[in-house]
Amino acid sequence: MTNKRSIAWPAPAKLNLFLHINGRRNDGYHELQTLFQFIEQSDLLDFAINQTGELTLHSNISDVVANTDNLILRAAKSLQQKTATTLGAEIWLDKKLPMGGGIGGGSSDAATTLVALNHLWNTQLSLTQLTEIGLSLGADVPVFINGLSAFAEGVGEKLIAVDLPEPWYLVLTPDVHVSTAEVFNDPQLPRDTPKLSLADLMTSDWHNDCQQLVAKRHPQVAKALAWLIEYAPSRMTGTGACVFGTFATREQAEQVFAKKPADMSGFIAKGTNKSPLMLRLAQC
Numbered sequence: 001m002t003n004k005r006s007i008a009w010p011a012p013a014k015l016n017l018f019l020h021i022n023g024r025r026n027d028g029y030h031e032l033q034t035l036f037q038f039i040e041q042s043d044l045l046d047f048a049i050n051q052t053g054e055l056t057l058h059s060n061i062s063d064v065v066a067n068t069d070n071l072i073l074r075a076a077k078s079l080q081q082k083t084a085t086t087l088g089a090e091i092w093l094d095k096k097l098p099m100g101g102g103i104g105g106g107s108s109d110a111a112t113t114l115v116a117l118n119h120l121w122n123t124q125l126s127l128t129q130l131t132e133i134g135l136s137l138g139a140d141v142p143v144f145i146n147g148l149s150a151f152a153e154g155v156g157e158k159l160i161a162v163d164l165p166e167p168w169y170l171v172l173t174p175d176v177h178v179s180t181a182e183v184f185n186d187p188q189l190p191r192d193t194p195k196l197s198l199a200d201l202m203t204s205d206w207h208n209d210c211q212q213l214v215a216k217r218h219p220q221v222a223k224a225l226a227w228l229i230e231y232a233p234s235r236m237t238g239t240g241a242c243v244f245g246t247f248a249t250r251e252q253a254e255q256v257f258a259k260k261p262a263d264m265s266g267f268i269a270k271g272t273n274k275s276p277l278m279l280r281l282a283q284c
């Protein structure tokens with residue numbers, strides 16, 4: 001029997017519009033304040049449910065499949081364990097987002113897997129229960145499950161939904177994989193930005209505490225930022241390597257994109273406060 005394939009579940013990217021590091025906890029994780037917004041640029045996942053309980057993954061990127069510890073299979077396994085379902089799934093990942101770029105592709109894939117399988121397996125976990133599983137997979141996973149642009153504190157799991165302008169972004173994707181753990185372990189990372197209230201943050205200057213360090217360690221990131229900042233307010237997202245410039249209209253972003261040097265890669269995407277994943281779930 002062939003099981004019906006449920007297609008095109010999006011796993012969107014996020015940008016950290018600011019990323020302030022306020023301190024380091026005893027367990028090594030960092031206290032931070034950050035503002036997440038989704039962009040309309042996504043990986044796509046398909047799922048076919050089976051009765052055997054088996055989990056398999058296919059992808060256009062062999063590295064993801066080769067990694068048996070990948071976040072998609074870990075998310076699916078965690079949901080099986082939590083719910084004791086006997087169902088399994090064959091999963092296809094169409095990877096479009098650059099990996100290790102600070103736009104959260106791996107975390108978003110995990111979130112989409114949890115949300116989609118919770119629906120397709122009819123395991124009926126609440127959003128809060130899914131978020132708990134998500135946090136055990138990565139600090140960034142909860143915001144993708146909640147699906148709303150949000151201000152985050154703690155290690156990234158205390159979320160307050162915020163309604164932000166939805167501009168167009170030109171995202172440059174330097175060809176370098178920045179390890180989140182390496183950045184957070186770097187002795188030169190500033191960790192002393194004072195915590196501010198959300199109201200104060202919304203009216204203060206935004207910055208990314210990882211940016212200077214990552215630009216110093218990775219000249220491609222410094223180069224991308226130096227180019228983009230000539231045209232628009234620009235910043236690095238997360239722990240890099242991607243950098244984004246903000247534009248009022250698509251046309252403005254396209255005009256600058258057309259001038260991009262041939263050795264720089266990137267894309268244009270609209271900011272959105274509602275994750276495309278939520279819209280996909282609503283269609284079911």
Ligand SMILES: C[C@@](CO)(OP(=O)(O)O)[C@H](O)COP(=O)(O)OP(=O)(O)OC[C@H]1O[C@@H](n2ccc(N)nc2=O)[C@H](O)[C@@H]1O
Nearest residue numbers: 028029030102103104138139140155156180181184238239
């Ligand atoms: C920095 C952020 C900002 O959105 O994004 P990315 O640049 O990775 O996309 C996130 O906080 C990343 O979240 P995520 O990528 O899920 O990180 P995790 O897998 O939980 O952690 C990877 C490693 O980063 C460090 N880490 C992560 C989060 C945090 N608040 N403090 C940390 O010190 C830890 O050393 C951990 O071992």
Ligand SMILES: Nc1ncnc2c1ncn2[C@@H]1O[C@H](COP(=O)(O)OP(=O)(O)O)[C@@H](O)[C@H]1O
Nearest residue numbers: 070071072099100101102103104105106107109
């Ligand atoms: N489904 C997945 N997609 C991408 N990366 C994954 C996935 N599962 C595990 N990973 C691991 O997570 C690392 C960082 O992933 P990614 O989310 O793309 O970067 P970032 O956290 O910088 O935004 C990858 O290099 C890879 O080792």
